[in-house]
Amino acid sequence: MRILAIDYGLKRTGIAVTDEMQLIASGLTTVASETVLDFLSDYFKKERVGLVLLGEPKQMNNEPSQSAELIEVFLQKFKDAFPDMQVERVDERFTSKMAFQAMIDIGLKKKQRQNKALIDEISATIMLQDYLSRKKSF
Template identity: 55%
Template sequence: MPTHELLNFIGEYMAKEPVERIIIGLPKQMNNEVSENMKNIEPFVRSLNKRYPDLPVEYVDERFTSVLAHRTMLEAGLKKKDRQNKALVDEISATIILQTYLESKRF
């Protein structure tokens, strides 16, 4: 989904389902510093906070999620063409980010 459609999508989703918080992948470099890509995420998060000020936003380190997504696709037996689908890789990566967040809250 294009970034410019996300705020409306979130609003429509929240009208149908309860949402406690938004989890966003935090792009970090190997030295643990935030990567250059954060400049693309910050404006969206500011807009999100402005439109939904009571909705908490939490970040989860997204390093290696694409690698893990590709590994998952290989293990699932997906064909090379499917593994090259960036939207699918992003979807699986987002699932891994959410799973990481949920596992961190278990303890």
């Protein structure tokens, strides 16, 4: 069964997923946020997903960030659409910065690094890989 991570944003939502054995996190796609529930509905019909990770944006002082309210609204819609799906919130601080740095590290050109959709997908992948790493250490 797979684990899926969602980096939800106002315009775009990055999505990452594990393999069936939950060993490797891979970027899946970035979709327009208004279509993400439809995309997930189709995906859940094709793939077995046992857990969804949803980013929880926090400020440095651990207070919710400005986008927290937007994500809470999405979370409620998600739960209404998929009441049986297990959801776990995960800290998403620094994932966008880490995604951007990863793009530099792998040698993407400046034009490619300006692709915000790719940053969102990589952010979701980082969130998922971090979760898998923490899970292994227990």
